[in-house]
Amino acid sequence: NNPTLKEKLLKIKEDAHFKNEFYISQGKDNLDINLYNTTGGGIYKNPLEELKEKLELYNHKYYLYPVLYFYGFGNGILYKILLQNKNHQKIVIFEPNISLLFALFNAIDFSKELSSLTILDPCEKNFFYDLSFLSQTEPYFKFLRVYFLDIHSEFYEQNYQENILKINKKFTGLIKDIFMKQGNDPEDGLIGIKHNLKHLSSMLSNSSLLDLIKARKDKMQNAIIVSTGPSLIKQLPLLKKYASKASIFCADSSYTILAKHGIKPDYVLSTERVLATSKFFDNDFKEFDQGILFILSILTHPQTLNFIQSNPYRKYILTPKDMFFNNFQFKQILSLGQGHSVAHMCYDLALMLNHKNIILIGQD
Incomplete structure:
Protein backbone atom coordinates (compact mmCIF):
# COMPACT_ATOMS: atom_id res chain seq x y z
CA ASN A 1 0.00 0.00 0.00
CA ASN A 2 3.03 2.27 -0.52
CA PRO A 3 4.15 2.21 -4.17
CA THR A 4 7.05 4.61 -3.52
CA LEU A 5 8.51 2.34 -0.84
CA LYS A 6 8.02 -0.71 -3.05
CA GLU A 7 9.92 1.00 -5.86
CA LYS A 8 12.81 1.89 -3.55
CA LEU A 9 13.08 -1.69 -2.30
CA LEU A 10 13.06 -3.03 -5.86
CA LYS A 11 15.86 -0.63 -6.82
CA ILE A 12 17.95 -1.91 -3.93
CA LYS A 13 17.32 -5.49 -5.07
CA GLU A 14 18.46 -4.66 -8.60
CA ASP A 15 21.57 -2.80 -7.43
CA ALA A 16 24.46 -5.27 -7.69
CA HIS A 17 26.75 -2.93 -5.71
CA PHE A 18 24.38 -2.42 -2.77
CA LYS A 19 25.89 -3.20 0.64
CA ASN A 20 23.38 -3.18 3.47
CA GLU A 21 24.34 -1.13 6.53
CA PHE A 22 22.21 -3.41 8.74
CA TYR A 23 22.72 -7.08 9.52
CA ILE A 24 20.48 -9.45 11.48
CA SER A 25 21.50 -11.38 14.58
CA GLN A 26 19.36 -14.39 15.57
CA GLY A 27 19.41 -15.70 19.15
CA LYS A 28 18.32 -19.12 20.38
CA ASP A 29 14.69 -18.00 20.69
CA ASN A 30 12.85 -17.41 17.38
CA LEU A 31 11.74 -14.00 18.66
CA ASP A 32 15.24 -13.00 19.78
CA ILE A 33 16.13 -11.01 16.66
CA ASN A 34 18.35 -7.93 16.74
CA LEU A 35 19.60 -5.68 13.98
CA TYR A 36 23.01 -4.08 14.10
CA ASN A 37 24.24 -1.08 12.22
CA THR A 38 27.63 -1.59 10.56
CA THR A 39 28.74 1.70 12.12
CA GLY A 40 28.01 0.21 15.55
CA GLY A 41 25.02 -0.24 17.84
CA GLY A 42 21.96 -2.46 17.83
CA ILE A 43 18.27 -1.65 17.55
CA TYR A 44 17.71 -3.33 20.94
CA LYS A 45 19.69 -3.89 24.11
CA ASN A 46 17.58 -6.96 24.90
CA PRO A 47 15.08 -7.87 22.13
CA LEU A 48 12.99 -10.31 24.17
CA GLU A 49 12.74 -8.13 27.26
CA GLU A 50 11.81 -5.02 25.25
CA LEU A 51 9.22 -6.97 23.26
CA LYS A 52 7.67 -8.26 26.47
CA GLU A 53 7.44 -4.72 27.94
CA LYS A 54 5.77 -3.34 24.80
CA LEU A 55 3.24 -6.17 24.61
CA GLU A 56 2.32 -5.77 28.28
CA LEU A 57 1.76 -2.05 27.72
CA TYR A 58 -0.41 -2.52 24.63
CA ASN A 59 -2.42 -5.41 26.04
CA HIS A 60 -3.13 -3.40 29.18
CA LYS A 61 -3.59 0.18 27.91
CA TYR A 62 -4.23 0.12 24.17
CA TYR A 63 -5.92 -3.25 23.60
CA LEU A 64 -9.00 -1.74 21.89
CA TYR A 65 -7.21 0.85 19.72
CA PRO A 66 -8.05 0.27 16.02
CA VAL A 67 -5.12 2.36 14.68
CA LEU A 68 -1.62 2.61 16.16
CA TYR A 69 1.34 4.82 15.18
CA PHE A 70 5.02 4.02 15.70
CA TYR A 71 8.33 5.61 14.84
CA GLY A 72 10.59 2.73 13.83
CA PHE A 73 10.00 -0.72 12.38
CA GLY A 74 12.69 -2.50 14.40
CA ASN A 75 12.65 -6.23 13.76
CA GLY A 76 8.91 -6.13 13.04
CA ILE A 77 8.05 -8.89 15.52
CA LEU A 78 6.09 -6.46 17.72
CA TYR A 79 3.75 -5.71 14.81
CA LYS A 80 3.29 -9.35 13.91
CA ILE A 81 2.08 -10.06 17.44
CA LEU A 82 -0.02 -6.88 17.82
CA LEU A 83 -1.90 -7.71 14.60
CA GLN A 84 -3.04 -10.98 16.12
CA ASN A 85 -5.37 -8.76 18.15
CA LYS A 86 -8.37 -8.25 15.84
CA ASN A 87 -9.05 -4.84 17.42
CA HIS A 88 -5.89 -3.47 15.80
CA GLN A 89 -7.03 -2.83 12.24
CA LYS A 90 -4.06 -0.77 11.01
CA ILE A 91 -0.57 0.06 12.20
CA VAL A 92 1.22 3.09 10.74
CA ILE A 93 5.03 3.01 10.96
CA PHE A 94 7.52 5.77 10.16
CA GLU A 95 10.83 4.12 9.23
CA PRO A 96 13.74 6.21 7.90
CA ASN A 97 16.03 3.25 7.09
CA ILE A 98 15.08 1.63 3.78
CA SER A 99 18.08 -0.71 4.03
CA LEU A 100 16.76 -2.02 7.37
CA LEU A 101 13.43 -2.89 5.77
CA PHE A 102 15.22 -4.54 2.86
CA ALA A 103 17.20 -6.78 5.23
CA LEU A 104 14.10 -7.75 7.22
CA PHE A 105 11.81 -8.43 4.28
CA ASN A 106 14.44 -10.78 2.86
CA ALA A 107 14.75 -12.66 6.15
CA ILE A 108 11.25 -12.67 7.67
CA ASP A 109 7.88 -13.32 6.03
CA PHE A 110 5.54 -10.33 6.55
CA SER A 111 3.15 -11.23 3.72
CA LYS A 112 0.18 -11.79 6.07
CA GLU A 113 0.73 -8.50 7.89
CA LEU A 114 1.50 -6.13 5.00
CA SER A 115 -2.17 -5.40 4.23
CA SER A 116 -2.55 -4.05 7.78
CA LEU A 117 0.77 -2.20 7.89
CA THR A 118 1.33 1.26 6.41
CA ILE A 119 5.04 2.04 6.28
CA LEU A 120 6.05 5.61 5.43
CA ASP A 121 9.54 7.01 4.94
CA PRO A 122 9.78 10.26 6.97
CA CYS A 123 12.70 11.35 4.74
CA GLU A 124 10.52 11.25 1.61
CA LYS A 125 9.74 14.75 0.29
CA ASN A 126 6.01 13.96 -0.02
CA PHE A 127 5.85 12.41 3.45
CA PHE A 128 3.50 14.95 5.05
CA TYR A 129 1.27 15.06 1.96
CA ASP A 130 0.95 11.25 2.03
CA LEU A 131 0.31 11.33 5.78
CA SER A 132 -2.38 14.00 5.41
CA PHE A 133 -4.07 12.05 2.60
CA LEU A 134 -3.94 8.81 4.59
CA SER A 135 -5.41 10.51 7.67
CA GLN A 136 -8.53 11.53 5.78
CA THR A 137 -9.34 7.97 4.70
CA GLU A 138 -10.94 5.22 6.76
CA PRO A 139 -10.31 3.82 9.26
CA TYR A 140 -7.59 6.37 10.06
CA PHE A 141 -9.87 9.41 10.02
CA LYS A 142 -12.40 7.89 12.39
CA PHE A 143 -9.77 7.36 15.11
CA LEU A 144 -7.59 10.47 14.75
CA ARG A 145 -8.74 11.75 18.13
CA VAL A 146 -6.88 8.95 19.91
CA TYR A 147 -3.65 9.46 17.93
CA PHE A 148 -0.35 9.18 19.76
CA LEU A 149 3.11 8.41 18.40
CA ASP A 150 5.06 5.66 20.14
CA ILE A 151 8.81 5.21 19.68
CA HIS A 152 9.74 1.64 18.82
CA SER A 153 12.97 1.47 20.84
CA GLU A 154 15.67 3.57 22.46
CA PHE A 155 17.73 3.33 19.26
CA TYR A 156 15.22 5.47 17.38
CA GLU A 157 14.80 7.91 20.28
CA GLN A 158 18.55 8.53 20.44
CA ASN A 159 19.20 8.79 16.71
CA TYR A 160 16.03 10.44 15.38
CA GLN A 161 14.75 12.58 18.25
CA GLU A 162 14.59 15.78 16.19
CA ASN A 163 12.69 14.07 13.36
CA ILE A 164 10.28 12.42 15.82
CA LEU A 165 9.45 15.76 17.47
CA LYS A 166 9.01 17.42 14.07
CA ILE A 167 6.63 14.71 12.82
CA ASN A 168 4.59 14.67 16.00
CA LYS A 169 4.22 18.46 16.06
CA LYS A 170 3.29 18.74 12.40
CA PHE A 171 0.95 15.75 12.44
CA THR A 172 -0.99 17.04 15.47
CA GLY A 173 -1.33 20.34 13.57
CA LEU A 174 -2.59 18.44 10.51
CA ILE A 175 -5.16 16.64 12.67
CA LYS A 176 -6.46 19.98 13.99
CA ASP A 177 -6.74 21.31 10.42
CA ILE A 178 -8.60 18.19 9.28
CA PHE A 179 -11.12 18.55 12.11
CA MET A 180 -11.56 22.29 11.43
CA LYS A 181 -12.39 21.52 7.79
CA GLN A 182 -15.24 19.32 9.00
CA GLY A 183 -16.66 22.32 10.84
CA ASN A 184 -16.61 23.43 14.45
CA ASP A 185 -20.13 24.84 14.73
Whole structure:
Protein backbone atom coordinates (compact mmCIF):
# COMPACT_ATOMS: atom_id res chain seq x y z
CA ASN A 1 0.00 0.00 0.00
CA ASN A 2 3.03 2.27 -0.52
CA PRO A 3 4.15 2.21 -4.17
CA THR A 4 7.05 4.61 -3.52
CA LEU A 5 8.51 2.34 -0.84
CA LYS A 6 8.02 -0.71 -3.05
CA GLU A 7 9.92 1.00 -5.86
CA LYS A 8 12.81 1.89 -3.55
CA LEU A 9 13.08 -1.69 -2.30
CA LEU A 10 13.06 -3.03 -5.86
CA LYS A 11 15.86 -0.63 -6.82
CA ILE A 12 17.95 -1.91 -3.93
CA LYS A 13 17.32 -5.49 -5.07
CA GLU A 14 18.46 -4.66 -8.60
CA ASP A 15 21.57 -2.80 -7.43
CA ALA A 16 24.46 -5.27 -7.69
CA HIS A 17 26.75 -2.93 -5.71
CA PHE A 18 24.38 -2.42 -2.77
CA LYS A 19 25.89 -3.20 0.64
CA ASN A 20 23.38 -3.18 3.47
CA GLU A 21 24.34 -1.13 6.53
CA PHE A 22 22.21 -3.41 8.74
CA TYR A 23 22.72 -7.08 9.52
CA ILE A 24 20.48 -9.45 11.48
CA SER A 25 21.50 -11.38 14.58
CA GLN A 26 19.36 -14.39 15.57
CA GLY A 27 19.41 -15.70 19.15
CA LYS A 28 18.32 -19.12 20.38
CA ASP A 29 14.69 -18.00 20.69
CA ASN A 30 12.85 -17.41 17.38
CA LEU A 31 11.74 -14.00 18.66
CA ASP A 32 15.24 -13.00 19.78
CA ILE A 33 16.13 -11.01 16.66
CA ASN A 34 18.35 -7.93 16.74
CA LEU A 35 19.60 -5.68 13.98
CA TYR A 36 23.01 -4.08 14.10
CA ASN A 37 24.24 -1.08 12.22
CA THR A 38 27.63 -1.59 10.56
CA THR A 39 28.74 1.70 12.12
CA GLY A 40 28.01 0.21 15.55
CA GLY A 41 25.02 -0.24 17.84
CA GLY A 42 21.96 -2.46 17.83
CA ILE A 43 18.27 -1.65 17.55
CA TYR A 44 17.71 -3.33 20.94
CA LYS A 45 19.69 -3.89 24.11
CA ASN A 46 17.58 -6.96 24.90
CA PRO A 47 15.08 -7.87 22.13
CA LEU A 48 12.99 -10.31 24.17
CA GLU A 49 12.74 -8.13 27.26
CA GLU A 50 11.81 -5.02 25.25
CA LEU A 51 9.22 -6.97 23.26
CA LYS A 52 7.67 -8.26 26.47
CA GLU A 53 7.44 -4.72 27.94
CA LYS A 54 5.77 -3.34 24.80
CA LEU A 55 3.24 -6.17 24.61
CA GLU A 56 2.32 -5.77 28.28
CA LEU A 57 1.76 -2.05 27.72
CA TYR A 58 -0.41 -2.52 24.63
CA ASN A 59 -2.42 -5.41 26.04
CA HIS A 60 -3.13 -3.40 29.18
CA LYS A 61 -3.59 0.18 27.91
CA TYR A 62 -4.23 0.12 24.17
CA TYR A 63 -5.92 -3.25 23.60
CA LEU A 64 -9.00 -1.74 21.89
CA TYR A 65 -7.21 0.85 19.72
CA PRO A 66 -8.05 0.27 16.02
CA VAL A 67 -5.12 2.36 14.68
CA LEU A 68 -1.62 2.61 16.16
CA TYR A 69 1.34 4.82 15.18
CA PHE A 70 5.02 4.02 15.70
CA TYR A 71 8.33 5.61 14.84
CA GLY A 72 10.59 2.73 13.83
CA PHE A 73 10.00 -0.72 12.38
CA GLY A 74 12.69 -2.50 14.40
CA ASN A 75 12.65 -6.23 13.76
CA GLY A 76 8.91 -6.13 13.04
CA ILE A 77 8.05 -8.89 15.52
CA LEU A 78 6.09 -6.46 17.72
CA TYR A 79 3.75 -5.71 14.81
CA LYS A 80 3.29 -9.35 13.91
CA ILE A 81 2.08 -10.06 17.44
CA LEU A 82 -0.02 -6.88 17.82
CA LEU A 83 -1.90 -7.71 14.60
CA GLN A 84 -3.04 -10.98 16.12
CA ASN A 85 -5.37 -8.76 18.15
CA LYS A 86 -8.37 -8.25 15.84
CA ASN A 87 -9.05 -4.84 17.42
CA HIS A 88 -5.89 -3.47 15.80
CA GLN A 89 -7.03 -2.83 12.24
CA LYS A 90 -4.06 -0.77 11.01
CA ILE A 91 -0.57 0.06 12.20
CA VAL A 92 1.22 3.09 10.74
CA ILE A 93 5.03 3.01 10.96
CA PHE A 94 7.52 5.77 10.16
CA GLU A 95 10.83 4.12 9.23
CA PRO A 96 13.74 6.21 7.90
CA ASN A 97 16.03 3.25 7.09
CA ILE A 98 15.08 1.63 3.78
CA SER A 99 18.08 -0.71 4.03
CA LEU A 100 16.76 -2.02 7.37
CA LEU A 101 13.43 -2.89 5.77
CA PHE A 102 15.22 -4.54 2.86
CA ALA A 103 17.20 -6.78 5.23
CA LEU A 104 14.10 -7.75 7.22
CA PHE A 105 11.81 -8.43 4.28
CA ASN A 106 14.44 -10.78 2.86
CA ALA A 107 14.75 -12.66 6.15
CA ILE A 108 11.25 -12.67 7.67
CA ASP A 109 7.88 -13.32 6.03
CA PHE A 110 5.54 -10.33 6.55
CA SER A 111 3.15 -11.23 3.72
CA LYS A 112 0.18 -11.79 6.07
CA GLU A 113 0.73 -8.50 7.89
CA LEU A 114 1.50 -6.13 5.00
CA SER A 115 -2.17 -5.40 4.23
CA SER A 116 -2.55 -4.05 7.78
CA LEU A 117 0.77 -2.20 7.89
CA THR A 118 1.33 1.26 6.41
CA ILE A 119 5.04 2.04 6.28
CA LEU A 120 6.05 5.61 5.43
CA ASP A 121 9.54 7.01 4.94
CA PRO A 122 9.78 10.26 6.97
CA CYS A 123 12.70 11.35 4.74
CA GLU A 124 10.52 11.25 1.61
CA LYS A 125 9.74 14.75 0.29
CA ASN A 126 6.01 13.96 -0.02
CA PHE A 127 5.85 12.41 3.45
CA PHE A 128 3.50 14.95 5.05
CA TYR A 129 1.27 15.06 1.96
CA ASP A 130 0.95 11.25 2.03
CA LEU A 131 0.31 11.33 5.78
CA SER A 132 -2.38 14.00 5.41
CA PHE A 133 -4.07 12.05 2.60
CA LEU A 134 -3.94 8.81 4.59
CA SER A 135 -5.41 10.51 7.67
CA GLN A 136 -8.53 11.53 5.78
CA THR A 137 -9.34 7.97 4.70
CA GLU A 138 -10.94 5.22 6.76
CA PRO A 139 -10.31 3.82 9.26
CA TYR A 140 -7.59 6.37 10.06
CA PHE A 141 -9.87 9.41 10.02
CA LYS A 142 -12.40 7.89 12.39
CA PHE A 143 -9.77 7.36 15.11
CA LEU A 144 -7.59 10.47 14.75
CA ARG A 145 -8.74 11.75 18.13
CA VAL A 146 -6.88 8.95 19.91
CA TYR A 147 -3.65 9.46 17.93
CA PHE A 148 -0.35 9.18 19.76
CA LEU A 149 3.11 8.41 18.40
CA ASP A 150 5.06 5.66 20.14
CA ILE A 151 8.81 5.21 19.68
CA HIS A 152 9.74 1.64 18.82
CA SER A 153 12.97 1.47 20.84
CA GLU A 154 15.67 3.57 22.46
CA PHE A 155 17.73 3.33 19.26
CA TYR A 156 15.22 5.47 17.38
CA GLU A 157 14.80 7.91 20.28
CA GLN A 158 18.55 8.53 20.44
CA ASN A 159 19.20 8.79 16.71
CA TYR A 160 16.03 10.44 15.38
CA GLN A 161 14.75 12.58 18.25
CA GLU A 162 14.59 15.78 16.19
CA ASN A 163 12.69 14.07 13.36
CA ILE A 164 10.28 12.42 15.82
CA LEU A 165 9.45 15.76 17.47
CA LYS A 166 9.01 17.42 14.07
CA ILE A 167 6.63 14.71 12.82
CA ASN A 168 4.59 14.67 16.00
CA LYS A 169 4.22 18.46 16.06
CA LYS A 170 3.29 18.74 12.40
CA PHE A 171 0.95 15.75 12.44
CA THR A 172 -0.99 17.04 15.47
CA GLY A 173 -1.33 20.34 13.57
CA LEU A 174 -2.59 18.44 10.51
CA ILE A 175 -5.16 16.64 12.67
CA LYS A 176 -6.46 19.98 13.99
CA ASP A 177 -6.74 21.31 10.42
CA ILE A 178 -8.60 18.19 9.28
CA PHE A 179 -11.12 18.55 12.11
CA MET A 180 -11.56 22.29 11.43
CA LYS A 181 -12.39 21.52 7.79
CA GLN A 182 -15.24 19.32 9.00
CA GLY A 183 -16.66 22.32 10.84
CA ASN A 184 -16.61 23.43 14.45
CA ASP A 185 -20.13 24.84 14.73
CA PRO A 186 -22.86 22.28 15.64
CA GLU A 187 -25.62 24.61 14.43
CA ASP A 188 -23.89 25.01 11.07
CA GLY A 189 -23.52 21.22 10.87
CA LEU A 190 -27.24 20.72 11.49
CA ILE A 191 -28.08 23.24 8.76
CA GLY A 192 -25.87 21.25 6.37
CA ILE A 193 -27.61 17.99 7.26
CA LYS A 194 -31.01 19.62 6.76
CA HIS A 195 -30.05 20.95 3.30
CA ASN A 196 -28.44 17.63 2.37
CA LEU A 197 -31.67 15.72 3.06
CA LYS A 198 -33.86 18.35 1.41
CA HIS A 199 -31.87 18.25 -1.84
CA LEU A 200 -31.25 14.51 -1.97
CA SER A 201 -34.08 13.71 -4.38
CA SER A 202 -33.08 16.57 -6.73
CA MET A 203 -29.51 15.30 -6.78
CA LEU A 204 -30.53 11.73 -7.60
CA SER A 205 -33.03 12.73 -10.29
CA ASN A 206 -30.54 14.95 -12.15
CA SER A 207 -27.38 14.28 -14.11
CA SER A 208 -24.30 13.52 -12.03
CA LEU A 209 -20.63 14.42 -12.15
CA LEU A 210 -19.93 10.96 -13.59
CA ASP A 211 -22.18 11.81 -16.55
CA LEU A 212 -20.36 15.11 -17.00
CA ILE A 213 -16.92 13.51 -16.89
CA LYS A 214 -17.90 10.82 -19.38
CA ALA A 215 -19.19 13.46 -21.77
CA ARG A 216 -16.52 16.16 -21.45
CA LYS A 217 -13.27 14.72 -20.12
CA ASP A 218 -10.27 15.56 -22.34
CA LYS A 219 -12.39 17.80 -24.59
CA MET A 220 -10.54 21.01 -23.77
CA GLN A 221 -6.89 21.67 -22.87
CA ASN A 222 -7.26 25.06 -21.18
CA ALA A 223 -9.33 26.16 -18.19
CA ILE A 224 -9.85 29.64 -16.74
CA ILE A 225 -11.19 29.95 -13.19
CA VAL A 226 -12.92 33.27 -12.57
CA SER A 227 -13.17 34.67 -9.03
CA THR A 228 -14.20 38.14 -7.87
CA GLY A 229 -11.08 39.75 -6.51
CA PRO A 230 -10.42 43.45 -7.26
CA SER A 231 -8.31 42.59 -10.30
CA LEU A 232 -11.16 40.88 -12.16
CA ILE A 233 -12.56 43.99 -13.86
CA LYS A 234 -9.17 44.79 -15.41
CA GLN A 235 -8.92 41.26 -16.78
CA LEU A 236 -12.37 41.08 -18.39
CA PRO A 237 -11.36 42.41 -21.86
CA LEU A 238 -8.61 39.78 -22.11
CA LEU A 239 -10.98 37.08 -20.84
CA LYS A 240 -13.56 38.02 -23.48
CA LYS A 241 -10.90 37.83 -26.20
CA TYR A 242 -9.81 34.29 -25.27
CA ALA A 243 -13.10 32.85 -23.94
CA SER A 244 -13.52 30.54 -26.92
CA LYS A 245 -10.11 28.96 -26.34
CA ALA A 246 -10.78 27.67 -22.83
CA SER A 247 -13.41 26.24 -20.50
CA ILE A 248 -14.53 28.99 -18.14
CA PHE A 249 -15.21 27.97 -14.54
CA CYS A 250 -17.01 30.77 -12.78
CA ALA A 251 -17.45 31.31 -9.03
CA ASP A 252 -21.06 32.15 -8.09
CA SER A 253 -20.04 35.68 -7.11
CA SER A 254 -18.54 36.27 -10.59
CA TYR A 255 -21.58 35.02 -12.48
CA THR A 256 -23.52 38.32 -12.65
CA ILE A 257 -20.34 40.24 -13.58
CA LEU A 258 -19.64 37.97 -16.54
CA ALA A 259 -23.30 38.11 -17.62
CA LYS A 260 -23.27 41.93 -17.64
CA HIS A 261 -20.14 41.92 -19.82
CA GLY A 262 -21.49 39.27 -22.21
CA ILE A 263 -18.93 36.59 -21.29
CA LYS A 264 -20.62 33.21 -21.06
CA PRO A 265 -19.01 30.74 -18.64
CA ASP A 266 -19.19 27.00 -19.25
CA TYR A 267 -19.67 26.25 -15.55
CA VAL A 268 -20.97 28.25 -12.59
CA LEU A 269 -20.16 26.70 -9.23
CA SER A 270 -21.49 27.37 -5.74
CA THR A 271 -20.63 25.75 -2.42
CA GLU A 272 -21.94 27.97 0.42
CA ARG A 273 -25.04 27.05 2.41
CA VAL A 274 -26.02 30.60 3.47
CA LEU A 275 -28.97 32.60 2.12
CA ALA A 276 -26.74 35.49 1.01
CA THR A 277 -25.18 33.27 -1.69
CA SER A 278 -28.63 32.69 -3.20
CA LYS A 279 -28.77 36.33 -4.32
CA PHE A 280 -26.18 35.60 -7.01
CA PHE A 281 -28.91 33.62 -8.80
CA ASP A 282 -31.84 36.00 -8.17
CA ASN A 283 -31.86 37.25 -11.76
CA ASP A 284 -33.09 36.33 -15.20
CA PHE A 285 -30.53 36.49 -17.97
CA LYS A 286 -32.87 34.49 -20.25
CA GLU A 287 -31.09 32.82 -23.21
CA PHE A 288 -27.69 33.81 -21.84
CA ASP A 289 -27.98 30.90 -19.38
CA GLN A 290 -28.52 28.35 -22.12
CA GLY A 291 -25.50 26.06 -22.33
CA ILE A 292 -24.19 26.98 -18.89
CA LEU A 293 -23.99 24.13 -16.37
CA PHE A 294 -24.63 25.17 -12.77
CA ILE A 295 -22.84 22.90 -10.29
CA LEU A 296 -23.96 23.27 -6.69
CA SER A 297 -22.97 21.62 -3.44
CA ILE A 298 -25.86 19.58 -2.05
CA LEU A 299 -25.52 21.74 1.08
CA THR A 300 -26.55 24.87 -0.82
CA HIS A 301 -29.37 27.01 0.58
CA PRO A 302 -32.83 25.89 -0.69
CA GLN A 303 -33.42 29.36 -2.12
CA THR A 304 -30.40 28.93 -4.40
CA LEU A 305 -31.94 25.82 -5.89
CA ASN A 306 -35.34 27.57 -6.19
CA PHE A 307 -33.78 30.36 -8.25
CA ILE A 308 -31.92 27.86 -10.44
CA GLN A 309 -35.03 25.74 -11.04
CA SER A 310 -37.23 28.75 -11.84
CA ASN A 311 -35.24 29.46 -15.00
CA PRO A 312 -35.93 26.91 -17.78
CA TYR A 313 -32.56 27.64 -19.41
CA ARG A 314 -30.57 26.64 -16.36
CA LYS A 315 -29.28 23.07 -16.18
CA TYR A 316 -27.71 21.96 -12.92
CA ILE A 317 -25.88 19.20 -11.06
CA LEU A 318 -25.90 18.76 -7.29
CA THR A 319 -22.74 17.24 -5.81
CA PRO A 320 -22.51 15.52 -2.40
CA LYS A 321 -20.35 16.66 0.47
CA ASP A 322 -18.25 13.76 1.81
CA MET A 323 -18.83 14.33 5.50
CA PHE A 324 -22.63 14.14 5.09
CA PHE A 325 -22.67 11.56 2.34
CA ASN A 326 -20.40 8.77 3.58
CA ASN A 327 -23.31 6.75 4.95
CA PHE A 328 -25.17 6.76 1.62
CA GLN A 329 -23.85 4.02 -0.65
CA PHE A 330 -24.85 5.28 -4.09
CA LYS A 331 -22.31 3.81 -6.48
CA GLN A 332 -23.10 6.18 -9.35
CA ILE A 333 -22.61 9.36 -7.32
CA LEU A 334 -19.21 11.05 -7.45
CA SER A 335 -18.19 13.70 -4.93
CA LEU A 336 -16.48 16.92 -5.94
CA GLY A 337 -13.80 18.19 -3.57
CA GLN A 338 -15.12 21.32 -1.86
CA GLY A 339 -12.24 23.04 -0.10
CA HIS A 340 -11.90 26.43 1.52
CA SER A 341 -13.58 28.36 -1.31
CA VAL A 342 -15.61 27.97 -4.47
CA ALA A 343 -12.36 28.56 -6.40
CA HIS A 344 -11.03 25.29 -4.90
CA MET A 345 -14.21 23.59 -6.11
CA CYS A 346 -13.66 25.01 -9.62
CA TYR A 347 -10.06 23.82 -9.61
CA ASP A 348 -11.04 20.29 -8.56
CA LEU A 349 -13.58 20.09 -11.38
CA ALA A 350 -11.03 21.38 -13.91
CA LEU A 351 -8.69 18.59 -12.82
CA MET A 352 -11.45 15.98 -13.05
CA LEU A 353 -12.08 17.03 -16.65
CA ASN A 354 -8.34 16.69 -17.31
CA HIS A 355 -7.55 20.25 -18.34
CA LYS A 356 -3.81 20.61 -18.86
CA ASN A 357 -3.44 24.38 -18.37
CA ILE A 358 -5.41 25.97 -15.53
CA ILE A 359 -5.39 29.76 -15.12
CA LEU A 360 -6.86 31.63 -12.14
CA ILE A 361 -8.02 35.23 -12.48
CA GLY A 362 -9.63 37.49 -9.90
CA GLN A 363 -8.27 35.34 -7.07
CA ASP A 364 -6.35 38.14 -5.34
